[in-house]
Amino acid sequence: PKFNRLGDTLTFTASGTDSLGTPIPSPQVSWVSRIPARLSIDSVTGLATAHDTGDVRVVATHDNASDSTLAQVRPPVLVADQTLFFADSLRLGSNQADTTYRRIRDSGTVTLGVAVHASGLAEGLYGDTVVLSSVGAKNSPERIRVSMHVVCPTALVAADTSVAGTFAPGDCRSPQRARSFADLYRFTGNAGDTINVFLTTGAQTDLDTYLYLLNASGAVLASNDDCPGLGRNSCLTQFPLPAGGQYRIEATTFDSAQFAYTVTLTHPVAPSAGTPLAQRTTGGAAILPHDSVNNTTVVLAATGHDNNVHDTLRLQVEVRPVSTAFTGTPTDTGGVAPNATLGVPLSVTVPNLQTRW
Structure with a gap:
């Protein structure tokens, strides 16, 4: 038999036959509970009362013969299934094992835990109600308002380094693109610093990434979908930081795709002086110093060096008539050239006048 409430009563009865198989009318039986603290029983009448949860063996004895049965004291604790209104629904369900091993005594308490996993959720505050009910309990069901603040983890990325990652289930959802997984990175910058950020997928540049730069409060400062020359990969180039402090890079996708990627942060620094x-x-043809030629333009050339392999270089010169003083401001600028380990040939074309530089 099963007792559904503490304090429930039940009268046990017994029947039997003699050695010839003839039923014994109204046998005189002595009743015993193996755990009286859990289930007490009157030895004569067989009236049993439930006191605590669990299983109890009840023994009936007649003359020299005995037999037993298992009584269960299991008041059900019902945890109502509750669907949370998150972007991806999570269901809180009852665990049958918990109702077997967690006991609630008349004057005692029990701690019940509910685990909610935030995988796949965007940053933000979520709330709902957990309903806890117990059959026969006072003030049941109990409604408990709960809230959860999801904060996506951020990984540190240093200037002039690359970090490999993967868009996959278990990542946060992008605050900007609800269908997409996202990973967050942080760095500290100074006002006026110029940075480059690249979100690339190696040789598979057809994988569609999306890149955001956010300030410490989470406001978007810049974003990019497709970077010129990088297919569907993303970049932010030559971006000046408006203030000192911490910044976040959000690496995500245009849609809900899953793939590996690399985030690269560069902090451009002044290149070495050119040759x-x-x-x-x-x-x-070379023009000797102080020589003159009949060309309308001349080319000024130098070799540039930069320790940052992610940078690009260009040559700027200030060209003034001989009688005019220099101001420190470039008058002519050459084309942009990608950096190279052994140096980059740079040049700029200027009018052929009686000038100095």
């Missing part, structure tokens, strides 16, 4: 300027004609 001394050389002068030549547009055809490539």
Whole structure:
């Protein structure tokens, strides 16, 4: 038999036959509970009372014969299934094992736990109600308002380094793109710092990434979908930081795709001084110092060096008439060239006048 409430009563009865198989009318039986603290029983009448949860063996004895049965004291604790209104629904369900091993005594308490996993949720505050009910308990059901603040973890990325990652279930959802998984990275910058951020997928540039730069309060400062020259990969180039402090990089996807990626943060620094300027004609012939040519333009050239392999370089010169003083402001700028380990040839074309530089 099963007792559904503490304090419930039940009268046990017994029947039997003699050695010839003839039923014994109204046998005189002595009743015993193996755990009286859990289930007490009157030895004569067989009236049993439930006191605590669990299983109890009840023994009936007649003359020299005895037999037993198992009584169960299990008041059900019902945890109502509750669907949370998160972006991806999570269901809180009752665990049958908990109702077997967690006991609630008349004057005692029991701690019940509910675990909610935040995988796949965007940052933010979530709330709902947990309903706890117990059959026969006072003030049942009990409604408990709960809230959960989801904060996506951020990984540190240092300037001029790359970090590999993967968009996959278990990541946070993008605050900007609800269908997409996202990973967050943080760095500290100074006002006026210029940074480059690249979100790339190696040779598979058709994988569609999306890149955001946010300030410490979470406001979007810049974003990019497709970076020129990188297919569907993303980048933010030559972005000046408006203030000192912590910034966040949000790496995500255009849609809900899953794939591996690399985030690269560069902090451009001034390149080394270029080699001394050389002068030549547009055809490539060298022009000696203080010499003159009949060309309308001349080419000024130098080799640039930069320790940051992610940078690009260009040559800027200030060209003034001989009688005019220098101001420190470039008058002519050459084309942009990607950096190279052994140095980058740079040049700029200027009018061929009686000038100095």
